[in-house]
Amino acid sequence: MPSIQPRVLKGFRDFLPDVEMARASLIKKLEQVFALFGFVPIDTPVLEYADILLGKGGGETDKQVYRFLDHGERDVAMRFDLTVPFARFMAEHAEELYLPFRRYHIAKVWRGENTQRGRYREFMQGDFDIVGTDAASADADILLTAAEAMTALEVGGFSLRINHRALFNRFLARIDALDKSVEILRTVDKLEKTGPQATAEMLATLVSPSLADDILSFIQKEKGFEQTLEKMFGFCDPGDQEARAARARLLDIMNFLAAAGAERHIVLDPSITRGLDYYTGMVVETSLAALPEIGSVCSGGRYDELASLYTDRKLPGVGASIGLDRLMAALDAIGIAAGSDISTQVLVINQEGAPGTELHRLAASLRNAGFACEVFPEPKKTIAQYTYAERKHIPLAVFTNAASGPFTMRILSRRENIEITDFTNLCETAKRELHVSA
């Protein structure tokens, strides 16, 4: 009798081959895009000292962190994002690296969140950042990379909704509400969830009702990028140097994006604030036209100091994070199979009486010719071997008694058999049929 019930922890998942291949295919596409833009991969440990990951800590995130004492009584924790380890990494390795440093990191992170909201406790992020530069060119590159990633993943229509933290802050400064900026940002950040009416009421508890109206007006999108930008700037003091710089920065970014042919994906959306994050400049969220309700699938922004907790060295940067699980769920909901490029192409059928040595000789020849191939290990009934092929989405099966032929090829999708005399013809037919079924 088995003594242990096989099960996984709540919020954790197994990935069966179809889903894992879809995930691998998605990761591969992202890696290709990251490489095209000059990002290089890094990796960091899953476990770190808790003080490294949590800093002085005490926030909402801390409660969700998997933290424990290890065998050496060290206070350790599993990473809950890829940004904090990256900050520690840059502080530790800046001398060995070159700046600006463009890295990507696609890996799992862990948070003991409430799973009732459909969240996972083990999930995967794909972060890409350019660290060591304040330039608008780097901001543009992050947005271009995000746009290229969405295009490569064939998610359908999408918008990169961008904004600049300073415009909002300078507007708040003008209405003497800068001291409440955290609460206001947090309220505005929930606009889509709570709706304008409730947001106005919440804002009116923080500022006067008329200023609450101004805030709601400020965060309205106008028709085009420049109209929105001028409306926002109009709410600031026209002599405010910080607001002027933010306006100039957004225009620079937009010009670079237009030059690279990506301006159609960009929306200036003053309601995007990334309220709880540490961003200091441009911020971005990415929404899918087919599934606006799932929220942002790629979010990020510019930060002044990545690693100030760990080093005196100033490391400004810009980056974004792709939520792979949300994106996979979205692709699934839209009905886009991420597709996979690796699975057995040819099954060598094992018939009673066919010499196993000949079957293995044939399989080796087929692999040498580039076909992903396997020998069914036992002479089970043919129908069982067909079923196996169908379950595994193997398109072709081959019967033979000799590696040199003759062969019978079974096209499983059409339930059709083709007689083939020699190995050269076998390869040609397989190639043609795989092309048809691809």
Place this chain on the structure above:
Amino acid sequence: MPSIQPRVLKGFRDFLPDVEMARASLIKKLEQVFALFGFVPIDTPVLEYADILLGKGGGETDKQVYRFLDHGERDVAMRFDLTVPFARFMAEHAEELYLPFRRYHIAKVWRGENTQRGRYREFMQGDFDIVGTDAASADADILLTAAEAMTALEVGGFSLRINHRALFNRFLARIDALDKSVEILRTVDKLEKTGPQATAEMLATLVSPSLADDILSFIQKEKGFEQTLEKMFGFCDPGDQEARAARARLLDIMNFLAAAGAERHIVLDPSITRGLDYYTGMVVETSLAALPEIGSVCSGGRYDELASLYTDRKLPGVGASIGLDRLMAALDAIGIAAGSDISTQVLVINQEGAPGTELHRLAASLRNAGFACEVFPEPKKTIAQYTYAERKHIPLAVFTNAASGPFTMRILSRRENIEITDFTNLCETAKRELHVSA
């Protein structure tokens, strides 16, 4: 002042881009080999219920496991290998899958081992298994896949040293030492480390000195596969059905390997026992000709029941595990760079006065033409941009004021500049130069 010293836990490592790209390249080659043999990928959670991972527990491994109570007071642990989670996975999902199931899983595992022996506490394994069949064909496929993997990784000469557990056990049965098989296996398993003299002495504490000599004689390799096999069989009772079946199995495996052209990599080595593991049939270890002292880089064998802790269903199988960290260290020691195929190919130099829009327009055109490309984000001194390119191993740099040209291309390795009039020529020159530098 930074308040936290950036550091990683003992036994844990950061992977900087060069090493991470080498690892990614190694993983990619393994995945291609696995796919060629019909293996499909899966993934399982890093954290599992402790009882799932440790079973009834109490062994040496248990002390090394990262185990703690989570937020819900659940007794959880980080996986310490990929076999136990796979057993749980098969017990849970056998109905959804097809048998025989060929899976691979390349992922990190964690053990709080003594790091003084040069071991890591976070390391990566690449497991591949065929579950749901007892056939010799599957044993052969595991060995063929291992051989193909070593060939693909270009590790130089290597040997798959195989054996069959039953031959050793039936020999022990004949000398009435079967009850001491665990201790004897464990002693023999350390032969390479302790040497024949010490092994003989240790064996003589378990059996009579003359039987100790027999055991040492049994585990000697002879000239060829068949000679070794007959010697081993000669130590067993000739009427012993189990020994006969083991001999027949080894011959079948060898015939399949010969048919597939891989027999030159196989050595029958009676000293290979995988002493502490749960194997019941064929066992294998892989040694590199250039670095025999580092031990096995790919080990495995056949097991009767993968998942008996979790299910009544009988799941016999065969598999092996590649130690990626040991393999990377070996490749490094042998002087074989794993190489990488992704990094920036063209750096667009940012000169004072060159319009950023034109640089981004050019970069977008180069990417459309398939070149991995980045714009240096700020107009720093040319020498600083060259240094950046060299540090990042970027072979080509381009100067321009307009995306349509004219251009100056800098071949960084030769410190040579080429004048180019238009974009078509730019692409052709870049292609040629990248081919030269590849």
